[in-house]
Amino acid sequence: MAPSSKSSLSSDSSRRYNPTISSESSGISTPVMKGPRSISPFKALIVGAGVGGLMMGLCLERAGIEYVILERMPQLQLPRTTIQLSANTLRCIEQLGLLDEVMAIAKPVSMVRLRKHNMAVVGKIDATYVKERYDSTRLQLNARYGHYSSIVQRTEFLQILISRIPAQKIQWGRYVLDIVNGNAGVQCRCANGTIEQGDILVGADGAYSAVRQNLYKHMQEKNLLPKSDMKPLKHTLNAIIGLTNPLDLEKYPSVGARFSEVDIVVGKESPYTLWLSPTSGNRVAWSVGGDLLTPEGSTNANFKQSEFGPEAIDAACALVEDLETPWGGTLADLIGHTRRDFITKVMVEEKHYKTWHYGRTVLIGEACHKFVPYSGQGAEQAILDVICLVNLLYRICDNPSHHEFCKVFEAYYVQRGPIARNAVSVSSSMSHLMNAQGLSADLKRKILFNLPEWIKLGSVDKIQVRPLLDYLPPTEDRGAKKSVKVPTSPI
Ligand SMILES: Cc1cc2nc3c(=O)[nH]c(=O)nc-3n(C[C@H](O)[C@H](O)[C@H](O)COP(=O)(O)OP(=O)(O)OC[C@H]3O[C@@H](n4cnc5c(N)ncnc54)[C@H](O)[C@@H]3O)c2cc1C
Structure with missing residues (x-):
């Protein structure tokens, strides 16, 4: 699929393509640009306008990379839940200028x-x-x-993201049924008969992801899918x-x-x-x-x-x-x-999938790691996926080949996979403990909620990553306890 034409972003051109060394979150020490790319190197199709899909759209918008979001719902849902x-x-979120809102x-x-x-x-x-x-x-x-x-409140947060994304880039009422994941590009077929084409496909369509199901079916036919990924949630x-x-x-x-x-x-x-x-x-x-x-x-x-x-x-x-x-x-x-x-x-x-990408398709958020709802991890981990993936995609060359996309997706999986797997496992143990009955569960809960302060703090210190988008001006890390470095994989 041909690389897309000039980005429609209206940002100040003096801030485009300003070569510098920056890699705070990715840890990769190669020179990278700052500000939106002047020519979008590819077009991304994003399936799902949830937390992951909308954050992905917004981060690509700021990176100067072309994209469209396809959402099955005709409009934003009622504010029923929180994240x-x-x-x-x-x-x-502060770096994106959204913190006060x-x-x-x-x-x-x-x-x-x-x-x-x-x-x-x-x-x-x-x-x-x-x-x-x-x-x-x-x-x-x-x-x-x-x-x-x-x-x-989930819907209020989504509204803030939507307010920063050009309206034509979110297409409501487009229920993705099938995907074609070819060597030259990707295609989505929607329930209303329309077809959308792009260079890569980002499955941000939640726990029952149609993108994942399509991808896995194709991989299973080729005997490429690990057994554990065939099992349901x-x-x-x-x-x-x-x-x-x-x-x-x-x-x-x-x-x-x-x-x-x-x-x-x-x-x-x-x-x-x-x-x-x-x-x-x-x-x-x-x-x-x-x-x-x-x-x-x-x-x-x-x-x-x-x-x-x-x-x-x-x-x-x-x-x-x-x-x-x-x-x-x-x-x-x-x-x-x-x-x-x-x-x-x-x-x-709950489930952590082993397969997060294949060909030109990549999964983020609950499409590849489903958390129990009270863990407070679902939205967090989806956003962390986005930051990592967009940082890697931002640095791709001007005319990326199929192989280059595959390398970026593998680097994304290497960075995010183990962290998400650990988060699913910790959330799962916590959920089982909070829902278990009996004396032993009572005792374990009592111990957990009365641990010495230094142990409680130590466990939260360990998961501080606080990553940034490499291509935007950094925000200060104000925490007295500095974030830990995430191991990265060069692409
Ligand atoms: C209605 C709802 C309520 C939730 N309530 C809670 C909660 O109370 N507590 C909690 O911790 N987590 C909750 N979650 C999950 C939490 O919001 C997610 O963990 C987090 O937002 C990250 O999810 P995500 O972006 O990966 O997927 P989601 O937030 O699930 O978003 C997926 C999006 O993809 C769209 N979609 C799905 N299939 C298709 C398709 N075939 N074609 C096009 N679009 C498609 C969906 O309509 C949805 O907008 C809820 C999710 C939803 C959708």
Whole structure:
């Protein structure tokens, strides 16, 4: 496929192609340019306008690389869920000039508290890490890592990304059915009969990725797919999640506080785990997972496959409405303040795929690593994938060959694969522990939530990477605890 013509970016031309040495996040010490490329070296097709796909689009936009995003939904969805962003991604979000807008819709988390079914506190994890010093002039800054871990409504975050991407580059209502992954280019066929062509294809279409399924089918026919990638996602339990309307602060005073204190309540007789996360706008994101949610007489498989229409939502709510909350009432109070269409079913599934790319197709986000929903890792890891992949793509030569794309994708996998695999495994162990019943699980949770401060800090220090886009002016790393270097692979 022929390289694309001049980029349509309107950025200042004096900032284009300014050769310099830069490689803070990639660790590759070859000369690279700064600012958007003056001629786009290729065109990327991005499938999916979720966190991964939109971030990919925005980062390519700033890199001067041509792209189009194909999204199956006719428009942005309702704000039903939240995502978590930490210093690892907020530093790059700041570099993209979005920090103030994102912090305006975010609620920083100061504490995660574990409670028994009767609300007795078992232990707490301090999530601010600011005991040493505190910047009162810029409250959004965290002294240890530079930024607080924050809860953000997913749709509001997506809206910010969309506002920075030219409208014609996001094509809504284009449901990708098939892909052709050839030596000279890629093609996507959509449900409405249209076909889109590009030089590379980025599958950012989530846990049930059509891109991945198409790619794997093709690889399986050629006997190239590892056995573990043929297995479906591992379904561990059922959950429902909801996002309340703004709550009355007289009744729920802590919900209006500047910091969010997240409560996790673990059931005793009835097997459930309830999560309550105050978010911006005086709302609470609530979620219940566990066997309690499997209605009598129905099997897990039935629940899993059933449509989650209004009646099913009412039935599921009836199963959990009597659970106590730390605010003195029951979950029925919060359900009463939640629009039915703001309640949704979540598959608590997990998997790390071994195959992230083949030919001119590459996967990012939940298409190649699915996290359990409460881990706070789904959006984070998707954004980290994007930063790594775009940094590598930015440095590709002007007329890249098929082989060069393959090398970039392999370098991306070598850098990101082990980190994502580890994150899936840690999240999975945490999720199992939070949902397990019995004395042994109670004891392990108690130990975890009462670990000495230095052990808790050490485990967070270890995962500080805070990467940047190589081609944009860097933002200061304000964290007193510097980020760790990620091993890189030269292309
Ligand atoms: C509705 C929804 C609710 C979520 N709720 C939570 C939550 O409560 N907690 C949590 O931790 N994580 C949640 N997640 C997942 C979390 O948002 C993701 O982990 C994170 O955003 C990174 O995902 P992603 O960009 O890889 O994929 P996603 O955010 O899943 O985005 C994938 C996008 O691809 C689109 N798409 C899928 N198939 C096709 C196709 N064939 N053609 C075109 N477009 C396609 C989808 O419509 C979607 O917009 C949710 C995801 C969604 C979609």
